Amino acid sequence: MQHPPLCKLITHTALTLTLACQAIAVNPLQSNWPQEQSDIAVDATAHFGALENGLRYIILPNAEPPGRVSLRLHVGSGSLNEADDQRGLAHFLEHMVFNGSRNFPNVEELIPEMQRLGIAFGAHANAYTSFDETVYMLDLPNTDTDTLDLTFKVMRDFTDGALLSAEEIEKERGVVIAELKSRDSVSMRLMEQRLHFMMPDFLAAKRLPIGLEAVIQNASRERFVDYYTGNYTTDNMTFVVVGDVDVAKVEARIQHSFASIPKRAADLSPDLGTLPEGYDFRAGVFSDEEVGSDSLSLSFLKPYTPQKDSVAYRNQNLPIQVAYAILNRRFQILSKKEGSPISGGSAGQSYWLKTIESHSVAVTPEEGKWPESVSVLEQELRRALTHGFTQAEVDEIKATLLNSLEESVKRADTRKSRELASGLLNAINEHLVFNHPTESLRIYQLGAPTVTPEACHKALQLAWKDADLNLILTTKAEDSETQSTLHSLFKQSQLVAVSPPELIEDEAFAYTDFGAAGExxxxxxxxxxxxxxxxxxxxxxxxxxxxxxxxxxxxxxxxxxxxxxxxxxxxxxxxxxxxxxxxxxxxxxxxxxxxxxxxxxxxxxxxxxxxxxxxxxxxxxxxxxxxxxxxxxxxxxxxxxxxxxxxxxxxxxxxxxxxxxxxxxxxxxxxxxxxxxxxxxxxxxxxxxxxxxxxxxxxxxxxxxxxxxxxxxxxxxxxxxxxxxxxxxxxxxxxxxxxxxxxxxxxxxRKIHVPPFPVEQRFTYDSKIDKAVAMVSWQVEIEPTEVSKIRRMNVLSSIVRDRLRKKLREELGSTYSPSAGFSANMVFSIGLFTTSSVATSDQVAEIQSHMKSIVENIVKDGISEDEFNRAIEPVKTQLALSLRQNSYWLGTVLSQAHSQPYKLDWSRGRDADYESITVEEIEVLAKRYLQADNAAVIELAPSNPEVAPR
The missing domain is CATH 3.30.830.10 (Metalloenzyme, LuxS/M16 peptidase-like)
Structure with a gap:
């Protein structure tokens, strides 16, 4: 399943937390909409409602793209709501709702049903789990009755219809563990170490959404059921519909589909733990030889109590936001100067889990120059704290902010439904008013006059006053003196006087006249x-x-x-x-x-x-x-x-x-x-x-x-x-x-001498983490104008991908996201059909064997009309969507349309060509190219992986 970047946790600010020692509790459920207690005007096109059982819903009519609908189910729970013996089950459950439910008891039924309607698993049907929310997403290719009937039935099953059979849980354990291992990395491990160092008694440090392998492997069915019934409750779920719809008709569908869910209340009050305080300053060092580059950051964190969303609330942080934006620009400029020990830097403020406010300044030291970078970090922050900002710096940032808001207003009428659905999800989870861009502009214009150099300076000073500071170095190697050296370098830097920022004169753009106009x-x-x-x-x-x-x-x-x-x-x-x-x-x-x-x-x-x-x-x-x-x-x-x-x-x-x-x-x-x-x-x-x-x-x-x-x-x-x-x-x-x-x-x-197939190849890298890739590739002859072959090979890859999913993921539970795809380099006339999957080293040979067997079966026995239709219908969904994307016309059709005029004909005939594709054509291509004597069996793997527990 899709996952956000650790759901707003792993920002550079949250990674370098310093916490005040207080008990923190998750915010209680909010039954009312934020706009009911706010002076911010809600977007008038959005329709808000609630069923008698407590389930809330939002319907937002939107005609771009025409005929499309985005459905979202928001559950206001995530990994923070797990018990110790449920760590990872919030995410695991997200998998399980697709594996057997009230209306789709046969686990092999749901995904094929969606595919037949043009809804691809992954591209149009997906989900994600974070610390405090779980979200299910369906993007519909049309508003046909069959499509709406199926998808509303699916979403209803997600709310209370998952069967959670013991047999399917057992099969899915391997898939989730494979996902956990595919996401394992040195940066992830170091991030966990930093969290445990800075917040050892804070719950989030022990509740990464991916969970613990031991729990994933051994949790009983009862613990899944407990989490499901305790968190998927009517007062904790919101259903979102955005797209080319009639509000009254959709509201009637929601009533029909969801009103019968039994009314239940969630108990969402986990103790988030305690946070350290009163240490003034401390330095921490984290190292691993596999770190890509050093990083150095200074941060603090304090408890945050959410306020009601209002004009004043949104504008109160404008000065500090502008101050950090100026610091970002200063680091950007400084990093380019001759002799600078840093390659970049950043500063910012963030809110985490609606309970913590974090402020951070960070730099990326040049290789081997973290000691010199300590003074850059400390002195640039202190320069701003001491001398503030210039009018020109403030004006530049304000001009950028204003322009961004004005552009959002001008583009508002053609916002995409998926984009709006994401905005609604954010508003739901953060308890914010969902407003139109015109209202955002109005709010900013009310606050902008107060954003002066003096206000920005004062806001920065106030934020950093009396803060407990964490100085964190992440580097390739450390010794017994590294931490004390880091500490002393920072203290020494504090003794150095800092000068005010340089005043910069305005310039005019120098390139307005290129000579006489051409004919x-x-x-x-x-x-x-x-x-x-x-x-x-x-x-x-x-x-x-x-x-x-x-x-x-x-x-x-x-x-x-x-x-x-x-x-x-x-x-x-x-x-x-x-x-x-x-x-x-x-x-x-x-x-x-x-x-x-x-x-x-x-x-x-x-x-x-x-x-x-x-x-x-x-x-x-x-x-x-x-x-x-x-x-x-x-x-x-x-x-x-x-x-x-x-x-x-x-x-x-x-x-x-x-x-x-x-x-x-x-x-x-x-x-x-x-x-x-x-x-x-x-x-x-x-x-x-x-x-x-x-x-x-x-x-x-x-x-x-x-x-x-x-x-x-x-x-x-x-x-x-x-x-x-x-x-x-x-x-x-x-x-x-x-x-x-x-x-x-x-x-x-254009001549490239490709290696002869068949062949077996192994390519290695040096890492303790056992992350490998199993691959089988077949060469395909391709000429620069053979777009028809490319289209058919793409359909074939969808068919193979689906068979890989059913065998490797659904049946064997051995891998998370097996793939098949066709790449065609038209410049060098190289075509390659490839199956691949991330795995551990000991799985590679078995997975490769299954890949070859699946393709051999297609070559020998062909494909069914049903799997052909299930492969091509989601492709057609994307075709129609692309016609209303500037990127398609610019990148695929018009790019080089003079020098390669056949691209215009490709566009003219594209949809008709896809409609003309037959099962027989796909089978002919498979038999021609996907033969054993044309295959390369390839492994990518660490040369000497350790059995290194996380």
């Missing part, structure tokens, strides 16, 4: 796709598509040059430095930090990437800022900054990259990719020593000509008027020097 060489309207294609007099190609399903939003991507096709031979990783140099080096006239100040409050930006056959220059903007966005992109092409700070920042990341490749699955995977690509240096495993030899000259030798005159094709999709955009394009992109008018094939550069 329009040709203009073509492609009516059936709603696309306008232009050719400018300097040979630049442009694709334009106006859409209305994401208001006030425009996406842009310029593809230019040849990407990895032109990468110098044996320069492995130069593509990483190229992207880092262009993105981190700013422009000739402005550094990145200067750009951020100059462009504060505007909706512009860019990022440059290296693809297999092109470089990409991407951005996002609004109609009002389209001209500025085009100017910015042209400046990135014509005057990249190539600043030393970009190279310094890149070099600081290399040790972390190296350590990750050495101690994680990504290292074994990198070796596998190098092997699969025939040892081609463009896809080789990175070598840190080689990366450190690269300079700006290496990047410029490769990129300068491609930036200046390489073939360029710009695509723009979104809420804009193409006719009004043409003059803007002519005076920006059209004013650039002439560029190549066509792309060369570079046929030699």
């Amino acid at each position: 329009l060489a040709s203009k073509t309207l492609i009516e059936d796709l709603g696309v306008v294609q232009l050719v400018l007099s300097n040979n630049i190609r442009i694709n334009l598509k106006q859409t209305d399903f994401q208001k006030n939003s425009i996406g842009l991507v310029a593809n230019f040059g040849y990407g990895k096709l032109s990468q110098p031979k044996d320069h492995t990783g130069l593509d990483l430095l190229a992207a880092a140099s262009l993105n981190g080096g700013g422009l000739g006239a402005h550094s990145n930090d200067e750009l951020q100040r100059i462009l504060a409050g505007r909706n512009v930006g860019y990022s440059i990437g290296v693809a297999d056959d092109r470089f990409t220059l991407a951005g996002a903007t609004t109609p009002a800022d389209l001209d500025l966005q085009l100017q910015l992109m042209c400046a990135a092409l014509t005057d990249p900054g190539y600043r030393d700070e970009a190279l310094r920042q890149f070099h600081k990341q290399i040790p972390a990259i190296d350590n990750q490749l050495k101690h994680s699955l990504s290292g074994a995977s990198a070796e596998m990719q190098e092997w699969l690509n025939g040892g081609d240096s463009r896809f080789a495993k990175l070598d840190s020593e080689q990366l450190l030899t690269y300079t700006e000259k290496d990047v410029r030798n490769w990129l300068d000509s491609e930036l200046q005159d390489g073939f360029l094709e710009l695509s723009i999709v979104g809420d804009f008027d193409p006719e009004a955009a043409i003059p803007l394009l002519q005076k920006t992109f059209g004013a650039l020097p002439k560029r190549e008018c066509h792309k060369s094939e570079l046929l030699e550069a």
